[in-house]
Ligand SMILES: Nc1ncnc2c1ncn2[C@@H]1O[C@H](COP(=O)(O)OP(=O)(O)OP(=O)(O)O)[C@@H](O)[C@H]1O
């Protein structure tokens with residue numbers, strides 16, 4: 124693949140106190156690819172996302188987004204540079220309506236910053252984007268509801284909606300299908316592939332079915348190190364991966 | 377205008393304006409006029425407070441600082457006008473107060489809004505303490521115990537208005553109250569207003585949609601300081617005297633109570649709080665010196681039984697009334713109402729016996745003690761019963777409303 128690199132991690136390290144959680148991760152994510160990160164519980168997948176999105180500072184290393192150094196920038200600045208993420212544990216605005224959740228997430232990218240001199244409902248671009256997103260995530264008839272009152276699966280969909288509403292072209296999804304039933308998972312997979320066309324997707328996922336369905340490439344993270352990166356079939360047949368991780372789940376898949 | 381307010385809203389505001397014009401004609405007389413003036417000031421102040429608490433999730437214990445500083449600066453400006461140092465119409469001195477409040481909120485808010493939650497509450501308390509202490513130290517500016525006395529007619533007669541008669545001051549307050557209400561309501565409809573709600577709900581997530589929550593809090597604080605200052609300036613004009621009490625902790629606490637009693641989750645809630653508290657304070661204080669105690673009890677009951685304040689009580693009943701199901705609640709409410717009578721009478725009797733230091737021992741005391749206790753016990757028993765009934769009626773109502781799609 125000789126495409127442009129969207130996101131480049133070089134020798135990224137993170138320790139909390141004396142425990143080192145991410146031990147030198149280097150990874151290139153290409154423009155337009157769907158890349159999955161898999162690995163056992165506690166491997167550091169979410170921590171890696173927190174480093175990329177600016178939630179935590181790096182202990183060492185460098186992260187580039189579309190060629191721009193974003194190492195240790197604030198989350199809002201990274202987001203403004205075109206990277207948007209979702210959370211493993213649902214992270215929405217519970218006392219605002221579903222529509223308002225989406226609408227707020229569109230504002231910065233449409234140029235409305237901390238604007239005080241426009242009535243939000245009269246801004247056409249915001250309304251059109253919000254309408255489009257809410258339909259896309261299948262919550263068109265839930266717009267008036269308080270986000271905190273949605274069902275779990277609906278909240279997960281909203282989580283994705285908030286993430287994509289800014290129109291970022293690099294999307295990070297942390298276990299978007301965690302805790303969902305089979306049917307809900309299938310719906311979520313369809314949603315994810317729909318909303319990430321033309322975008323670069325990096326996702327953490329435990330469900331191997333989802334991973335092998337969606338991903339162009341897969342990286343396996345174990346104890347804070349990437350032990351293999353490759354196409355789904357390469358990962359399936361990789362002995363290291365089998366030993367470290369997949370072996371335990373082979374029966375399930 | 378159309379960009380800021382929809383047509384429906386403009387009609388609504390016109391009706392509010394009309395009611396402001398008519399109010400002093402319905403409630404004429406000196407006492408009600410000064411009470412209405414006081415309400416107008418309280419409404420602006422409490423709405424500015426709720427920009428922080430209800431909309432941005434910032435529990436401030438020092439909001440009177442911006443009210444008070446606005447009031448003091450205005451007082452000095454009015455005195456300069458009075459001395460002929462320069463001329464400025466009294467009608468627009470609230471802008472002076474507003475800008476004062478805004479500037480102080482801009483500076484102090486820069487420090488306080490870095491944090492939210494408990495740290496913010498504590499920092500706001502610390503700043504309030506600091507400003508209150510300064511007020512006692514810098515007596516040239518704050519006037520010491522006596523405060524600063526002003527003359528609201530300093531601007532002379534402009535277009536027949538001298539601000540001598542209270543009715544003219546009332547209309548000044550009403551006008552600024554209307555403008556402030558419209559302004560603060562409009563702010564809730566802007567991108568910034570909506571982001572304030574997002575910051576209230578989940579500041580962490582706001583960063584990941586491209587916004588700096590600290591910046592949002594700071595901006596809201598600054599705007600809120602403006603309206604608090606407007607209220608302070610109007611207080612100066614209204615009372616013609618301003619003392620350090622205006623920016624003290626009592627005043628800051630009072631606005632918290634008003635907001636909670638009215639209900640912080642609705643834009644209109646705090647207005648109900650301001651009107652009710654002003655009414656209670658002036659009405660009760662003429663009847664009994666124990667009014668603070670009653671006021672405290674009232675606050676306690678509201679917080680215990682309706683944490684969302686009075687606005688929330690109204691809001692939960694709206695769908696019931698729309699669904700024409702209120703009948704089913706009416707009988708239980710009647711029982712509660714009837715039960716409250718002996719409870720209230722008994723409680724008042726006990727408080728007044730204690731407060732007036734009347735006969736605590738002896739035969740007549742025994743009679744009044746036992747009769748008030750009997751009233752309280754009877755009231756409590758009936759109340760408990762009615763309360764349980766209301767609960768079960770509500771449970772079935774809730775199901776019914778959900779089924780019919782009213783909630
Ligand atoms: N803020 C923190 N402070 C200290 N330790 C942390 C912190 N965040 C994560 N850790 C630790 O880092 C390790 C990796 O956590 P992380 O959440 O990244 O794992 P994960 O791969 O996402 O696991 P899961 O599959 O369960 O989501 C865990 O041992 C966790 O306890």
Ligand SMILES: [Mg+2]
Nearest residue numbers: 168169170211
């Ligand atoms: Mg995780």
